[in-house]
Amino acid sequence: MTAIQAERRAAASGxxxxxxxxxxxxxxxxxxxxxxxxxxxxxxxLMGLLSSMKDNPNEYPPKVIIPQLTAQYVSRAYxxxxxxxxxxxxxxxxxxxxxxxxxxxxxxxxxxxxxxxVSLFPYQPVSLVAIARQAQAKDYAKLNTVQVSQSGDxxxxxxxxxxxxxTAQTGEVIxxxxxxxDSDVKAQLPSGEIVKVTLDTPAAQEKQYELSExxxxxxxxxxxxxxxxxxxxxRTPMQVDVQRGQSIVDSTLPPSDKQNFxxxxxxxxxxxxxxGYTFNNYRRxxxxxxxxxxxxxxxxxxxxxxxxxxFLRVASAVLFCSLAGYALARFEFPxxxxxxLGAVLFVQMVPTQVNLVSNYVLLKDLHLLNLWxxxxxxxxxxxxxxxxxxxxxxxxxxxxxxxSIDGAGPFTxxxxxxxxxxxxxxxxxxxxxxxxxxxxxxxxxxxxxxxTDFTLTVGLSSFSQLYGGQGxxxxxxxxxxxxxxxxxxxxxxxxRYFVDTGSDSxxxx
Amino acid sequence: xxxxxxxxxxxxxxxxxxAAQTTIKINGxxxxxxxxxxxxxxxxxxxxxxxDKITVVYEPLQGDYNKSLTTLLxxxxxxxxxxxxxxTLSGFVATGKVLPLNGVVTTSxxxxxxxxxxxxxxxxxxxxxxxxxLTLVYNKDLFDExxxxxxxxxxxxxxxxxxxxxxxxxxxxxxxxxxxxxxxxRFGAFAYATGWNQFDSxxxxxxxxxxxxxAFNFYTGLAxxxxxxxxxxxxxxxxxxxxxxxxxAVAIEGGWVVNFLRDNAPNLKFGTxxxxxxxxxxxxxxxxxxxxxxxxxxxxxxxxxTKVLNILTSPAVQQYxxxxxxAIPSRSALGENAYFKKADAGAVNxxxxxxxxxxxxxxxxxxxxxxxxxxxxxxDALAAVLSGQxxxxxxxxKAQQDMNTFQNR
Numbered sequence: 001m002t003a004i005q006a007e008r009r010a011a012a013s014g015x016x017x018x019x020x021x022x023x024x025x026x027x028x029x030x031x032x033x034x035x036x037x038x039x040x041x042x043x044x045x046l047m048g049l050l051s052s053m054k055d056n057p058n059e060y061p062p063k064v065i066i067p068q069l070t071a072q073y074v075s076r077a078y079x080x081x082x083x084x085x086x087x088x089x090x091x092x093x094x095x096x097x098x099x100x101x102x103x104x105x106x107x108x109x110x111x112x113x114x115x116x117x118v119s120l121f122p123y124q125p126v127s128l129v130a131i132a133r134q135a136q137a138k139d140y141a142k143l144n145t146v147q148v149s150q151s152g153d154x155x156x157x158x159x160x161x162x163x164x165x166x167t168a169q170t171g172e173v174i175x176x177x178x179x180x181x182d183s184d185v186k187a188q189l190p191s192g193e194i195v196k197v198t199l200d201t202p203a204a205q206e207k208q209y210e211l212s213e214x215x216x217x218x219x220x221x222x223x224x225x226x227x228x229x230x231x232x233x234x235r236t237p238m239q240v241d242v243q244r245g246q247s248i249v250d251s252t253l254p255p256s257d258k259q260n261f262x263x264x265x266x267x268x269x270x271x272x273x274x275x276g277y278t279f280n281n282y283r284r285x286x287x288x289x290x291x292x293x294x295x296x297x298x299x300x301x302x303x304x305x306x307x308x309x310x311f312l313r314v315a316s317a318v319l320f321c322s323l324a325g326y327a328l329a330r331f332e333f334p335x336x337x338x339x340x341l342g343a344v345l346f347v348q349m350v351p352t353q354v355n356l357v358s359n360y361v362l363l364k365d366l367h368l369l370n371l372w373x374x375x376x377x378x379x380x381x382x383x384x385x386x387x388x389x390x391x392x393x394x395x396x397x398x399x400x401x402x403x404s405i406d407g408a409g410p411f412t413x414x415x416x417x418x419x420x421x422x423x424x425x426x427x428x429x430x431x432x433x434x435x436x437x438x439x440x441x442x443x444x445x446x447x448x449x450x451x452t453d454f455t456l457t458v459g460l461s462s463f464s465q466l467y468g469g470q471g472x473x474x475x476x477x478x479x480x481x482x483x484x485x486x487x488x489x490x491x492x493x494x495x496r497y498f499v500d501t502g503s504d505s506x507x508x509x
Numbered sequence: 510x511x512x513x514x515x516x517x518x519x520x521x522x523x524x525x526x527x528a529a530q531t532t533i534k535i536n537g538x539x540x541x542x543x544x545x546x547x548x549x550x551x552x553x554x555x556x557x558x559x560x561d562k563i564t565v566v567y568e569p570l571q572g573d574y575n576k577s578l579t580t581l582l583x584x585x586x587x588x589x590x591x592x593x594x595x596x597t598l599s600g601f602v603a604t605g606k607v608l609p610l611n612g613v614v615t616t617s618x619x620x621x622x623x624x625x626x627x628x629x630x631x632x633x634x635x636x637x638x639x640x641x642x643l644t645l646v647y648n649k650d651l652f653d654e655x656x657x658x659x660x661x662x663x664x665x666x667x668x669x670x671x672x673x674x675x676x677x678x679x680x681x682x683x684x685x686x687x688x689x690x691x692x693x694x695r696f697g698a699f700a701y702a703t704g705w706n707q708f709d710s711x712x713x714x715x716x717x718x719x720x721x722x723x724a725f726n727f728y729t730g731l732a733x734x735x736x737x738x739x740x741x742x743x744x745x746x747x748x749x750x751x752x753x754x755x756x757x758a759v760a761i762e763g764g765w766v767v768n769f770l771r772d773n774a775p776n777l778k779f780g781t782x783x784x785x786x787x788x789x790x791x792x793x794x795x796x797x798x799x800x801x802x803x804x805x806x807x808x809x810x811x812x813x814x815t816k817v818l819n820i821l822t823s824p825a826v827q828q829y830x831x832x833x834x835x836a837i838p839s840r841s842a843l844g845e846n847a848y849f850k851k852a853d854a855g856a857v858n859x860x861x862x863x864x865x866x867x868x869x870x871x872x873x874x875x876x877x878x879x880x881x882x883x884x885x886x887x888x889d890a891l892a893a894v895l896s897g898q899x900x901x902x903x904x905x906x907k908a909q910q911d912m913n914t915f916q917n918r
Binding site: 133 | 539
């Protein structure tokens with residue numbers, strides 16, 4: 001007997017072990033499945049984020065560990081930013097400062113032993129405002145390269161980029177922007193005041209006709225006069241060339257471009273700062289889309305327009321859909337079903353493209369080819385009315401009855417009893433409307449004419465039209481990532497409100 | 510009483526100014542064009558037209574320009590003046606919405622081939638805004654390293670082939686002679702060099718013409734032994750991208766490649782040469798890529814629109830556009846401009862693009878009345894041979910069959 005019992009016990013414990021294994025295996029599969037799914041959904045976003053930070057987002061095979069995210073190089077970029085522009089974040093080169101940059105060159109015994117040829121080069125990516133030629137560091141800064149050390153056949157050279165101030169005057173240093181010159185050079189101070197700029201040295205006078213409108217400069221205020229210290233540079237592009245037989249083995253920052261059998265290194269910016277190094281394309285998206293008329297960043301306006309449009313759409317949807325939904329759910333009035341069928345269901349069945357022409361012509365005649373017309377066009381979402389109607393129909397009637405016993409009229413019932421219960425539905429409505437408005441492309445493309453009026457989606461399509469042909473995918477990716485972030489944030493914050501109302505427990509018995 | 514008077518007065522002022530003010534609307538590309546044209550309007554058009562009470566607005570059409578313009582023309586909402594791409598000229602002329610400019614604008618100061626590009630049935634429909642042609646752009650470092658002479662303006666097809674083959678042999682596996690787009694957009698220029706015509710008198714395309722075959726065999730023959738490759742083989746989308754990698758010595762591209770290289774390969778040393786000459790005809794072939802200014806035939810302000818067009822094509826504007834490095838001007842007199850005499854790589858490229866318009870068999874880049882699908886049989890044949898799937902003779906035979914089917918539609 002005992003033998004049989006023992007056998008059973010063993011079988012049962014084997015069974016238990018098997019069950020436990022199965023349970024763990026099932027959990028394992030679930031986790032693998034979820035990991036794979038999140039990889040598929042988040043992968044493109046993360047890859048885009050990574051590529052948007054690279055110098056060459058197109059590189060193949062793509063690297064996952066990039067210098068822009070390596071602590072060593074980011075801290076060097078920070079240091080270079082401090083040396084050049086007194087700002088570890090923004091970087092740049094400002095008058096009176098100097099920057100040192102090291103390059104190690106290996107010259108075997110049979111190769112030339114010369115120092116590398118170091119020079120600055122003009123670099124201004126083609127942008128929406130390509131016509132405003134900005135001053136180039138090349139024309140203002142001086143270079144000096146010396147050998148600082150040697151180990152074996154590798155020599156380390158230190159290049160000093162010095163940018164002397166164009167004036168000897170001292171006093172309060174002010175940043176300003178040049179405006180349309182007449183016989184004098186004029187600048188607009190941060191306060192808005194336009195002042196005459198004095199060029200008091202031959203070096204400064206030489207540059208008088210090279211500085212164009214909207215150039216940012218540094219002035220020094222002394223004795224009521226404003227003296228030009230020099231233009232401000234966001235970038236200091238530097239190029240290092242070695243001869244055949246030599247090779248460049250190390251440099252303070254890795255090169256952004258290599259040519260001539262890796263004997264020519266280009267550093268698009270040796271004074272980047274962290275923003276100019278890791279987030280270069282993000283900074284460019286804002287800085288290089290200045291509207292020449294207003295001096296404001298187009299990208300920034302697009303973001304604001306998108307937020308404004310999304311906010312307006314959400315506000316109007318919440319207001320009108322809840323009112324209409326409640327009326328359709330609870331009130332009895334003639335033609336109710338007809339309205340529901342015609343204005344809610346049928347409207348959803350007609351593709352938007354069908355009323356493209358009529359809506360466009362109508363809005364054009366109303367002079368509403370702008371953001372307000374866009375809002376007007378999507379003022380009431382039929383889908384939202386449907387959602388709210390269904391939601392209110394699902395609420396217990398007893399709530400309203402008890403309200404009316406207490407003497408509440410229909411509006412008070414709606415406003416004080418029903419609407420506060422409708423939180424989850426309103427949040428669902430708000431999220432879908434926000435996402436819909438934020439991602440809306442078709443109507444903004446049709447209705448918005450001026451590039452200052454664009455929403456982000458239309459702006460981004462003009463981005464890809466503009467920079468895609470130029471192979472500037474980093475900038476497009478940066479724009480796309482920036483446009484995806486708000487939707488992700490909104491979803492993450494609001495998804496926890498997708499819970500039940502608790503209205504079931506409001507009615508007892 | 511005083512307030513009433515003031516109101517009446519201001520109302521009168523408003524209405525009178527509204528009556529006298531003429532607005533000319535211009536339709537053009539999106540992208541950088543709003544900034545460029547806006548700048549031209551502020552600098553040149555506004556000062557000249559201030560006393561005529563003409564205001565000018567630029568309305569860019571985002572996305573597919575031809576589609577948008579067709580819609581606007583059909584709806585009667587198009588601008589008084591608009592961009593007219595030469596490649597879609599015939600389609601727009603057929604609508605009757607483009608005003609013939611004969612007797613309205615003098616066309617003699619413009620490069621002849623550009624006027625031809627905008628001429629249909631003896632009438633001129635557009636004045637070239639600017640243009641581009643193809644040139645041979647090369648990486649100097651690769652030629653130096655291979656110890657091969659740079660391509661020059663006297664090269665024939667055979668010379669170019671020898672140079673590229675030697676370069677490939679000297680540099681080895683990692684490097685290539687030329688990037689070849691399997692596309693009529695680039696190959697067509699070689700076909701024109703032989704004297705081949707895109708359409709015969711009946712509007713048909715003859716791909717079995719021995720001259721076409723000669724160009725086809727030369728172009729695809731460059732791919733032998735990987736001397737020439739397609740852009741995708743170096744993970745790029747176009748031949749300018751090939752140059753950027755520093756692994757490919759030559760690309761056939763227009764002036765647009767200069768800004769691309771400046772932005773994407775700032776330390777690449779490049780040079781430019783004219784397109785090589787055909788061995789037999791001793792002529793180059795080339796495409797003219799051009800966009801013109803045209804006037805809407807339905808405009809209510811023809812006189813004002815003409816004034817605006819004349820200012821936008823004036824020597825002052827074209828010189829400004831050239832010197833800012835924005836585009837190549839269409840006035841033949843500007844060939845003497847000091848900008849073209851500069852030695853930097855970009856200016857040399859501009860000069861050769863400008864020369865390209867009047868050297869050899871130069872034709873406007875167009876697909877004819879049936880649109881871009883016309884080039885599909887040719888592109889397919891090029892792709893099949895460049896990738897080694899078909900022999901040249903087979904591919905040409907298939908292309909001719911497809912072309913016949915397409916043109917008999």
